[in-house]
Amino acid sequence: MAKYDNFLMDCWYVAAWDHELIDGKLLARTILEEPVLLYKGDSGKVVALDNRCCHRGAKLSNGRREGDCVRCMYHGLKFDATGKCIQIPGQDNVPPKMGVKSYPVVERDHLIWIWMGDVAKADVAKIIDIPYLRDPAWRGMADYMHYDADYRLIVDNLSDFAHLAFVHTHTLGGSEEYAFKTKPVAVERLENGFRVERWSMNSGPPPFHRKVVRNDAPLDRRNIGLMHVPGIFFLETLFTLAGSGAEQGNLEGARQYRNCQFFTPETRSSTHFFWNYLHDYQLDDPTVALSLHDSMVAGFLEDKFIIEGQQEVLDADPDFKMHGIVSDAPLAHFRRVLQMRIDEERAARATVHPAAQMAAAA
């Protein structure tokens, strides 16, 4: 089974938060099973290169950054920001084709985006715009978590509101009864994912929100979830005092959240998870973001425990068959959309490069 069966190649993935590169360090990160070196050069330009020196395969991340270039510290070969080898100590000429692969990267709204697929298709306009990450009206704390699980199991989890009541009863969710009282809301099927909107009227604040507002007054709550291929998720949450007319458009006194989540496959069975949970009130109080951050981490660890368990089950028996339930509708739609895109890519690759495709499938 080739990685092309599991990953969408021609799309932008989050490779890092900008603050991970702020000190100019050489960051090694495996992305879609490729070893990638990431760094920010002296000019401020972000560079992404194959992390293997083309000479003897030494890791460039064990090397030294020089300006916007990197030097392998095995034999001193120096590579520029495009991956071209520009110096070989003890040798006057550098063969023109000597170099390592470079990947298109874009720094935008504190995220480093990388394109792992066909370079000719790397259109910057395809990067999803996330205004909250740059808007001073929102405050959050960007963070990272590593999963030992297929990214699709995590995307499943987010495509699915049914698990909140059971997995996150005491953190993000609320009461278990919620799961029994409510029906899954209609999913808006989009070409590249789905949208779900759901109102929940006159219920107590969920634990993460209550901790911050210190008030048990019943609230009206609106959640809008948006999931995009290959694994980008936004959850817009709005709370108003119950009965204040939010459903009719009165947002006075509303408190809102923007949950931004980005999943990037490391390997077929491990995932980089970048996230930020932003809020739009009490922006001068840093403890709000800290409290929300901690609540999210607690909730994510609940998911991680379940999902890494699923991965163990699938590792032990790759033939394990799953059986759908009604609330799987968004998840099932998303899996279909994602697989269709992956299949299209594979078909196109087979047409253009049949031999390469066969080799990749080997």
Added chain:
Amino acid sequence: MAKYDNFLMDCWYVAAWDHELIDGKLLARTILEEPVLLYKGDSGKVVALDNRCCHRGAKLSNGRREGDCVRCMYHGLKFDATGKCIQIPGQDNVPPKMGVKSYPVVERDHLIWIWMGDVAKADVAKIIDIPYLRDPAWRGMADYMHYDADYRLIVDNLSDFAHLAFVHTHTLGGSEEYAFKTKPVAVERLENGFRVERWSMNSGPPPFHRKVVRNDAPLDRRNIGLMHVPGIFFLETLFTLAGSGAEQGNLEGARQYRNCQFFTPETRSSTHFFWNYLHDYQLDDPTVALSLHDSMVAGFLEDKFIIEGQQEVLDADPDFKMHGIVSDAPLAHFRRVLQMRIDEERAARATVHPAAQMAAAA
């Protein structure tokens, strides 16, 4: 190599001691390479289910027991003691075939027995009766040990008295000279194993016994070993003062032991080992059982060290060829009997379900 080449399927295996389930906890235990969930319901009934929720493969052992049922704590699906799914939150109807596999289990004499093979053949009458475990005339301390080794290497070890002198000189055995002075005793070949009886007259007490009786007087000793497929071993031991006529039937002042051992494959190369070493004297003194328990653990760890070393040798070179010696007779007979039973099962399976057999062998 399919697991059906290594395991006897249609027989009862020990899955747990009853005390492991006493608090109603959800116990995950891999048995014959299948992930099994074990628990005792509120009614006292013991339940064994496939440990993977049929919905998305989450581990049911990470769920919650509710009476005799278990609820998956991912999306809240509830399963009864037969594995049938009886509730899906947010969904009015449960498809009739929704559920997980259940395994026949029987609690008897403090052991939980499980049947991993063809359910139609799960005859409770086939469970071996072990009166000592329920008889108040015997006292012991049930325990468990995990082996990183093929269960057959451990069974080999127990089928073989020749190792006592070398492996257990200072624990269970005695002097090395014993190995040179004695000849292997005749083995009674049984259809499902073997029986060995051996007397040793007028020799010092072995260390484990001397620790308890605090007396170096020479003893007459009778050992009767019984080995049953797939890996159940009993050793009956009797000590009397040397020359007191035990061989002629005078058992006055005799002290006896019953060593009950049960081996259940976890995987092809790891094993669950359940054991109890019972004694029939000084029953009101708890230190006797504690001392014997500790002596056995010391001895078993000596075996474990050797046997896990063998497993490393076989893992490194699966083609390693063993060469028999005379004292292998019981071991060799037992391996033959066991393999014959395994081959019979495979042949029967091939006749009934040729396609399933081929898939299993893949």
Added chain:
Amino acid sequence: MAKYDNFLMDCWYVAAWDHELIDGKLLARTILEEPVLLYKGDSGKVVALDNRCCHRGAKLSNGRREGDCVRCMYHGLKFDATGKCIQIPGQDNVPPKMGVKSYPVVERDHLIWIWMGDVAKADVAKIIDIPYLRDPAWRGMADYMHYDADYRLIVDNLSDFAHLAFVHTHTLGGSEEYAFKTKPVAVERLENGFRVERWSMNSGPPPFHRKVVRNDAPLDRRNIGLMHVPGIFFLETLFTLAGSGAEQGNLEGARQYRNCQFFTPETRSSTHFFWNYLHDYQLDDPTVALSLHDSMVAGFLEDKFIIEGQQEVLDADPDFKMHGIVSDAPLAHFRRVLQMRIDEERAARATVHPAAQMAAAA
């Protein structure tokens, strides 16, 4: 891929330093993927046997040495120094063919040499002579290091002076400028390796030497490197005060080193590294050898870090292609010579034992 594609079989490898066996202990060491038991018998004879009892595969290294023999402590089988089984407890006769494989071993100049290939070709005259290890005019500290890397990556490293400036700037090397100022010296291609000689005039002492001599005066330095198949390396180093005429043969006041390194494959991706760094001055001051030893360890750990990183790269992508640079000349020659010898062996093996060869390639 069989191990015969990676290892030269018919040659002497270093199996141990003599001091490792001094107390008569049973040393288990995997060599060329074979489990070997090494020990020095009471007679002083060094013995190398297959470390697996021919009976049930128990490790003989878990056994007990008896004189020049070893007894398996599972069932007590005893083997003499040739591997012949000479006693089976409880059995009057030992089958004449019962035994374990033995390997030719030679103790010479503090090294234990072993021959893993065709015994008929094990000519002691083929062992490389290393007079420094026995000559009282040289003092050092023999040591051992384990590498998680293919031995050929380590041999590459030693075949290559270009890495000194970058990997060992602050330990064994000196300034990075050296790499830019000098050209790789011509390599003398030998049938079984290569020889490199290089003078460096009027430069500061490298860190390891400066620490010992405590003097920054510029020096003239001569390095002569000798590499032999399968992985034996000598580096002769000479320092004199700059301008004292060493190149013209005046060695008055010279200080010399002999770096003796021996690489023995443990597996395809791990290596035993035996080494000694000897010096010829201040022989009555033990701190010189200690300081040099510590400098070497520091330098070797720098190599190990880089090389084990290469191994990770190759493990992740066995198809990774390396690209040569000019300074690879010695390395490339050595790889060619080594592979030629390996190919010759394989061809000869195929002629003599075509079936065995096919089995080995399986």
